[in-house]
Amino acid sequence: MFCHYRLWGMKKIEYLMNRINKKLQENKKILSIYFTAGYPALNDTVSIIQTLEKSGVDLIEIGLPFSDPLADGPTIQASSTAALQNGMHTELLFEQLKNIRDSVSIPLIIMGYFNPVFQYGVENFCKRCQQIGIDGLILPDLPLDVYKTDYEAIFKKYGLINVFLITPQTSDERIKEIDEASDGFIYMVSSATTTGATEGFGEEQQDYFERIAAFKLKNPQIVGFGINNSETFEQATQFAAGGIIGSAFIKHLTEYGVESIPDFINTIR
Amino acid sequence: MSYNADDKGYYGEFGGAFIPEMLYPNTEELRRNYIHIMEEPSFKKEFDQLLKDYVGRPTPLYFAERLSNKYNTKIYLKREDLCHTGAHKVNNTIGQILMAKRLGKNRIIAETGAGQHGVATATVCALMGIECIIYMGEIDIDRQAPNVARMKMLGAEVRPALSGSRTLKDATNEAIRDWINNPVDTHYIIGSVVGPHPYPDMVARFQSVISEEIKWQLKEKEGVENPDYVIACVGGGSNAAGAYYHYLDNPDVGIIAVEAAGKGIDSGESAATSALGKVGIIHGSKTLLMQTQDGQITEPYSISAGLDYPGVGPMHAHLFRSGRGEFISITDDDAMKSGLLLSKLEGIIPAIETSHAFAILEIKDFKPNDIVVINLSGRGDKDLDTYIDYFKL
Numbered sequence: 001m002f003c004h005y006r007l008w009g010m011k012k013i014e015y016l017m018n019r020i021n022k023k024l025q026e027n028k029k030i031l032s033i034y035f036t037a038g039y040p041a042l043n044d045t046v047s048i049i050q051t052l053e054k055s056g057v058d059l060i061e062i063g064l065p066f067s068d069p070l071a072d073g074p075t076i077q078a079s080s081t082a083a084l085q086n087g088m089h090t091e092l093l094f095e096q097l098k099n100i101r102d103s104v105s106i107p108l109i110i111m112g113y114f115n116p117v118f119q120y121g122v123e124n125f126c127k128r129c130q131q132i133g134i135d136g137l138i139l140p141d142l143p144l145d146v147y148k149t150d151y152e153a154i155f156k157k158y159g160l161i162n163v164f165l166i167t168p169q170t171s172d173e174r175i176k177e178i179d180e181a182s183d184g185f186i187y188m189v190s191s192a193t194t195t196g197a198t199e200g201f202g203e204e205q206q207d208y209f210e211r212i213a214a215f216k217l218k219n220p221q222i223v224g225f226g227i228n229n230s231e232t233f234e235q236a237t238q239f240a241a242g243g244i245i246g247s248a249f250i251k252h253l254t255e256y257g258v259e260s261i262p263d264f265i266n267t268i269r
Numbered sequence: 270m271s272y273n274a275d276d277k278g279y280y281g282e283f284g285g286a287f288i289p290e291m292l293y294p295n296t297e298e299l300r301r302n303y304i305h306i307m308e309e310p311s312f313k314k315e316f317d318q319l320l321k322d323y324v325g326r327p328t329p330l331y332f333a334e335r336l337s338n339k340y341n342t343k344i345y346l347k348r349e350d351l352c353h354t355g356a357h358k359v360n361n362t363i364g365q366i367l368m369a370k371r372l373g374k375n376r377i378i379a380e381t382g383a384g385q386h387g388v389a390t391a392t393v394c395a396l397m398g399i400e401c402i403i404y405m406g407e408i409d410i411d412r413q414a415p416n417v418a419r420m421k422m423l424g425a426e427v428r429p430a431l432s433g434s435r436t437l438k439d440a441t442n443e444a445i446r447d448w449i450n451n452p453v454d455t456h457y458i459i460g461s462v463v464g465p466h467p468y469p470d471m472v473a474r475f476q477s478v479i480s481e482e483i484k485w486q487l488k489e490k491e492g493v494e495n496p497d498y499v500i501a502c503v504g505g506g507s508n509a510a511g512a513y514y515h516y517l518d519n520p521d522v523g524i525i526a527v528e529a530a531g532k533g534i535d536s537g538e539s540a541a542t543s544a545l546g547k548v549g550i551i552h553g554s555k556t557l558l559m560q561t562q563d564g565q566i567t568e569p570y571s572i573s574a575g576l577d578y579p580g581v582g583p584m585h586a587h588l589f590r591s592g593r594g595e596f597i598s599i600t601d602d603d604a605m606k607s608g609l610l611l612s613k614l615e616g617i618i619p620a621i622e623t624s625h626a627f628a629i630l631e632i633k634d635f636k637p638n639d640i641v642v643i644n645l646s647g648r649g650d651k652d653l654d655t656y657i658d659y660f661k662l
Contacts, residue, residue, distance in 0.1 A: 066564075067433060067566045068551070070289070070445045070446060071449065073446070077432050077433075081432070084565060089565075090564070114287060115549045115550040115551070115560070115566070117564075118549060119564030140289035140291075141287045141288055142287065143285075143287060143288065164290065167291050167293075170290060170293065174293070189291060192451075192453075193450050194450060
């Protein structure tokens with residue numbers, strides 16, 4: 001009986017394996033791009049995703065804009081404010097994305113702050129994500145303990161991977177706890193900063209990357225904050241499974257527009 | 270049922286620490302140490318000494334005879350307006366600067382709206398010779414020039430918050446961002462009973478000296494420790510938390526919280542969070558806050574800069590939701606009239622925040638033998654321009 005159950009379980013896992021996990025198994029350096037939904041123009045969301053996929057990006061983080069993005073630096077703050085002024089809101093984002101799986105197969109993550117998700121209703125939000133084909137969520141201000149007690153079961157029910165952050169200040173003990181609670185990848189914040197604040201990596205980051213690599217965590221790590229060109233992407237992926245670019249990408253979008261996305265991606269690798 | 274924070278910083282369903290991982294080590298360090306440090310005899314001694322010699326505590330509990338006659342009840346005023354720097358805010362900043370020193374921090378950041386908390390923070394940083402950076406919305410910097418000048422005289426750097434609506438909530442965001450970028454050497458002195466755990470509880474404890482004094486002062490004057498009602502204005506809610514603190518779990522003491530209705534609750538220009546807010550997350554705390562259907566935080570309005578915060582401390586959200594506290598909102602106009610009335614009847618010009626609390630006397634009937642304590646949280650010097658404009662003085 002037990003054996004039978006296990007076999008069934010494994011089959012099910014394979015069948016339903018999340019696109020993020022599949023991508024992580026490809027054993028390549030993951031390039032993940034963050035953009036703010038509704039920016040530069042309200043209806044750019046789908047074309048940005050399609051263009052990113054065509055440009056060879058591995059993973060996309062779709063930013064759900066928030067009025068008070070307290071972990072973000074000026075670039076993402078400004079894109080969020082502009083997106084809200086353009087009229088972006090949760091239901092509209094879902095509406096824009098509802099047929100996205102007809103045209104792209106790239107793993108998609110929604111990244112945002114917890115309050116808009118909480119107002120939508122966490123279960124409703126997760127359900128819509130599953131219907132659309134969203135693979136995971138990054139909600140930096142949803143704390144680990146609250147996730148575990150109140151929301152883990154809901155995320156699992158709808159097949160969503162929850163991505164947690166660690167920073168150079170995160171204790172060893174907590175890193176292990178976060179690794180335990182994760183089932184996709186760990187978002188490794190490169191330095192104690194808000195987004196877009198650092199330029200390049202120094203010795204301190206190098207030590208931190210090595211320290212985390214030495215843990216041999218069960219979840220791969222993808223580095224975010226501070227990657228803005230091929231050099232920093234190379235540095236980060238020397239030790240980690242991949243790198244995330246947000247602010248630098250948004251700056252490029254602001255300056256050169258959606259059509260020039262491939263130009264930006266080509267400079268990274 | 271207790272109305273105080275539990276060990277995870279929850280007041281009923283409200284509170285907690287909804288913070289990005291970047292802030293976890295900072296708040297965790299504070300959470301692990303704050304009660305222990307506050308209970309150290311050497312800390313208590315230094316705190317009490319400074320409150321006495323520097324702040325000027327205990328502040329008087331004053332029987333307002335003419336006001337009592339007018340409203341036919343017994344009204345006592347807790348004179349926090351007589352604290353150094355002109356308001357209760359300094360009770361908290363004294364406590365937190367001592368906390369910061371014990372945690373080995375050498376750089377202080379704070380947010381401010383009208384500038385009162387900024388001045389109180391700059392003051393204690395000057396006192397201790399510690400670097401001080403105050404975040405203030407660009408719009409508030411223009412509106413509150415005298416307080417900006419005070420902070421500068423006290424040696425603080427005032428940094429404009431240029432994001433969002435460029436007011437208090439954005440100044441708070443900027444201070445949080447600074448803390449994310451400076452996690453090791455910096456302590457963030459939050460000015461109210463808001464923010465992630467342990468801030469609401471820590472700030473309430475530092476402000477609890479207000480009700481601690483009311484108890485023994487009332488005993489001296491009336492032979493009883495408990496008033497029938499304690500009234501305080503609530504923006505974030507720190508003066509109210511202090512005034513209620515030792516009465517929270519005593520159902521014989523009525524708790525009245527006064528919020529700013531602005532131009533009226535339904536006017537679209539209001540700061541009455543209990544009436545207009547929904548449960549959500551603001552600045553790391555689960556509480557009631559004013560927001561759109563979509564969960565975007567909205568900009569509140571009140572004539573009083575100290576009350577226009579879109580949220581309310583989790584303690585107050587719980588007092589409201591549980592029915593323990595009676596929440597009433599007062600319009601700009603009614604608050605201004607009450608401020609003028611107090612000035613003429615008692616010779617005390619209150620801060621406009623505080624004026625809201627006095628307006629309760631017009632709308633609620635108290636019995637002749639009721640003992641009503643109103644927390645006179647601040648003085649009105651800072652608001653003279655607004656009073657002048659409003660009354661064409």
